[in-house]
Amino acid sequence: MNYAETYPLNVTPQGDSTRSAVEKNRKEILSLVAALNAQPSGAVGGSRQRVLSAAMLSGAWNFLSSDGLAVIINGSVTPVIMSFADGCGESGNIDYIGVVRDKLSAWQLPANNTSYLYIERSDAGALTYGSTTIAPVEQDSTPSAGTNDAGLCWFSTLESKMYVWTGSAWQHKVRLFVGTAKTDGSTVNSITYKEYPQQLAPSLQQKLKEIEAEATKNENCISAIKIGDVTVTANGHQDTFTITAEGLIALSADSNTRTIKLSTPDLSKVYAQAKLDAHPVGSIYESTDSTSPATLFGGTWEAMDAGRVLVAQGNASTGTNFNAGATGGEEKHTLTTSEIPAHNHYFSGTTSESGWHTHTFPISGSHGAASHVHDSNDSTSRTFTTPGSGNHTHTFSGTTATAGGHDSHNNMQPYEVIFRWKRVA
Known part of the structure; x- marks a missing residue:
């Protein structure tokens, strides 16, 4: 169902002139746009070719959902209000307002694909729903297209008109893309909403995305820079975000290409020096x-x-x-006399008394005062007996025999x- 305007663009039954009817109609639309621009996101900027109002959650669009391979649009609680841009005419911009007030299964999507969802307005004002697996383009110049590109959608930002490539020619349509859906074999995995930037050059649009929300003209700055998984947040509003090189990292900036290059020395040399320094x-x-x-x-x-x-x-x-x-120290060591622990070896003794006695022994030849001639033919045994002596003892002492080999001993601890x-x- 189309948006019911209080002051439609025609001569009213009350007898308004054409000029008066146009002024009332434009005032109504501008009032609607002003209210929509006050929303936290989604409708900020130009009012042409975009979703103007719909259900939101935490500052983001929330009017599309899925059921299997189907995508549902819900305007039953908060109507989905859209503007379709269709170029310019003698009276100025030609825009159409479309409204969805129901909840309905609008798109049935192919499996295992990425589909771009659109709503199309007929000349009679009826809304229909369709999708394409070819990403639409928005640019000033006509994109290149061949026979295999049938279905490609191009919104001319110069004319503010939508065209569809038939395979041989561009056909004019009044069509608005609202989101993108990705599917697997049986379900919709994700839904993302179409972004509607202000009608500025792409480079300016990107800059606007980085400006901190609600910043004043003199406070516009980049609030954070993300490098990989690390986000560096600016410390308040700054004119310059400074990146400082430290250690082995060197930085070089090119103002013409607006790029920053990080470089390091030959790391193999750094590693080699680090090992030597260690x-x-x-x-x-x-x-x-x-x-x-x-x-x-x-x-x-x-x-x-x-x-x-x-x-x-x-x-x-x-x-x-x-x-x-x-x-110092030695592998083997021979003990010196002074290193030997102090000790002694002692022995002594006496013979036992034996009383008066004599000693008898065989004799031959001359023996001092006692002499006897032995005849070899005489078989009689002959002896000599010493004179007798009284009781007496014999005392004796001496040194033990040497022991040990005088070799050096092993002086080492257990080792590997x-x-x-x-x-x-």
């Missing part, structure tokens, strides 16, 4: 791999003395002072052998 001269590197740290990090490295462990410099709790760079270097330059 191992300054004097550093020690240990590994179970024989690869030299000069290959891994750069710099000049020397293998450290084999068989040595590391000891922290300073005064030990034992009182020993260790100076950095000093060496690794590769160790020290950076010298």
Whole structure:
């Protein structure tokens, strides 16, 4: 159903002149537009070729919904009011007002596709609903179109008219696109509403989108810049949004192309220097791999003395002072006499008393004062007996035999052998 104007564009039954009827009609439309422009979004700007009023939710359009592959338009609570631009005539702009006051299933869409939804007005004022899978274009010049582009819709921003390509020619239509719907095999996945920017050049339209809502003329600024997933918010109203380069990142701006270029040095060199800086001269590197740290990090490295462990410099709790760079200790050690724990080996004794006795033993030849000649033919045994002596003892002492091999002993803690270097330059 069309919008019922209080002052239609014709001579009224009350006898108004044509001029008076036109003035009343324009005043009514401008009053409607003024009310619509006061809404938070959706109707701001020019009033031609757009949805002027409809149900909204949180400042956004909310008059389309889906059911399976169907899209429903709902004007039952808040009428959907639209303006159709159809160029200019002798009396000025030619615009039509259309109103949807019902809730109806207006579009049945193809599966697995993106469809662009439109409402079309006939010469008699009737509204019909259709969709196309070809994205419509809005531009001043006629777009290129071939035989395979049948169905392409073009709104001429120069004429404020809608045309449809038949495959061989452009056909004039009074048609308004209201949204886009994406479908899968059985349902509508998403619905987005057609944006209606002011009738400005595309570059100016983009700038207007970035202006903070309700900003005054002298406060227009970009409130935030989004880079990837990070949003940087301006600190109040500023004339200039400054981006500062730090560290390895360099910035260069081109005022002609209005671009900012971020650059970094050769990262391979940065990584190489970082590895070298992490191992300054004097550093020690240990590994179970024989690869030299000069290959891994750069710099000049020397293998450290084999068989040595590391000891922290300073005064030990034992009182020993260790100076950095000093060496000490030994792999094997032979104990000196002074290092042997103090000890002794002692023995002594006496023989037992045996009373008065003599010692008898066989003799041959001359034996001091006692002598005897032995005849070899004489078989009689001959002995010599010492004179008798009284009771007595015998005292004795001595040194034990040497024990041990005087070898050096192992002086090393449990260990595992690794590769160790020290950076010298």
